[in-house]
Amino acid sequence: MENKTDFRFPHTFILLGASGDLAKKKIYPTIWYLYRDNLLPENTKFVGYARTKQTISEVREKSKKYMKVRAGEERKFEQFWEANEYLAGSYDKRIDYEMLNQQISKFEKGPVANRIFYLAVPPTVFEDVTVNIRNACIAIKGYTRVIIEKPFGRDDVSSEKLSNHLIGLFKEEQIYRIDHYLGKEMVQNLLTTRFANQIFNPSWNRENIASILISFKEPFGTEGRGGYFDDFGMIRDVMQNHLLQILSLVAMEKPVTLNPNDIRDEKVKVLRHIQPIAMEDILVGQYVGNPDGQGEDALGYLDDPTVPKDSITPTYALAGLWINNARWQGVPFILRSGKALNERKAEVRIQFKDVPGDIFDGKAKRNELVIRVQPGEALYLKMMGKSPGMKFDLVETELDLTYSTRYRETDVPDAYERLILDVFTGTQMHFVRNDELKEAWRIFTPILKQLEEQRVKPVPYVHGSRGPPEADAMLAKYNFKYSGSYKWQKPSPP
Ligand SMILES: NC(=O)C1=CN([C@@H]2O[C@H](COP(=O)(O)OP(=O)(O)OC[C@H]3O[C@@H](n4cnc5c(N)ncnc54)[C@H](OP(=O)(O)O)[C@@H]3O)[C@@H](O)[C@H]2O)C=CC1
């Protein structure tokens, strides 16, 4: 029963893996903020489920430091926890899920009641959990929606196996595959920037754009938690999902309507034009300790005790992707992601071609449209102007839309808040469809296999640096020009 999206009915949000890291750091805080802001159906209950035997008070205690409670919200916070229960049970025994079902049924008064299951569980128990939900916990009086977290497989084969497993249990409209980058303000803004502005649309093509760089940088390494990471690496962790999703929104054609399936149809279409990544189009790196660094900065990836000493897992990757269609043929899309770098940053840089027929003695620099996803959402267009005053000279300047100054009154919501609310309202626009996932693995699986089978050694880069020095040469090869002359006059917002 899928069409019962109505906030008057009772809803139960079931968090499987409620004892875990994601649950305490992200999901409990998120459902609290949604509850606090009265965004959820009034009659919503929350049930945490995991193997750990504990009480809801213990769950509350563990997530406390990640949940903000402002002055005056204390009563509401108590009410939130009163709406929460916790049940301990195994992931693989049907009988335990029957208990869970009984627990949920207690809340379900009236003719309609909906259930949302959030799977914050490791991939190893994923199949058991979904089968047991299907067999013992399906809503009888309303919809059942299932939110799943990456990793959606390790490669094309394992991902397809998982997809087939899910297809056997649920309909596509019941499955919400989270890519939390799709919940970020500036990622959602890509669609409006592109298709609600006549100025950008006509120049968004191979005639005008030289190259596009989509970056993710993190200033910390694995910090003793490299166990999971080592099995996946930077390409699977961020590039194959978050960065490729951004690429598809930057590159897709205009959808017929804003209907989620129309948008996802266009995303799939553009992905289908991308060839699997070739060996000459990838650079992988791994961080080493910084001899001048303090604490964690002094440590390399291989110093993490949870990482095998001979690991060749990339903690940095730069890849060039080519979209073989009429709009983009020949334009490099550069995806770049890394841990233990010099800063936290996620952004898209669209670099326009040099102005033809130069009359300014080579002084005109390229226009660059920068969409800064984080930190400090901003969109700025770097452009040339006349230097103000008596002189007739060129100066690099910008049209600047910085959210913290332009939208002072608006709090930008967290990605998870937006996405979990979308599940309650039943909109799949910002969730990954099965066929998108299939295309993503088609593009990345061959190169992942080659890197692993040939045991390609990642190039070293220093913890806290901008990444491997070789990466800048690669950017230049992809016609991405860094002039180093641009100066931002104002201090950057925090
Ligand atoms: N609204 C706002 O807040 C605005 C802020 N600004 C700020 O102004 C500053 C400069 O603007 P920005 O657009 O970054 O312009 P720049 O052209 O100066 O820098 C762009 C990026 O180039 C990269 N870079 C540095 N050295 C090299 C190199 N040798 N070769 C290739 N790439 C290199 C760096 O990123 P990486 O290490 O990732 O490669 C750098 O961030 C930034 O701090 C920005 O935040 C500017 C406009 C608006």
Ligand SMILES: O=C1O[C@H](COP(=O)(O)O)[C@@H](O)[C@H](O)[C@H]1O
């Ligand atoms: O999915 C992931 O994303 C985080 C970064 O998320 P952000 O919202 O803080 O940018 C990354 O640290 C993690 O390794 C990866 O799995």
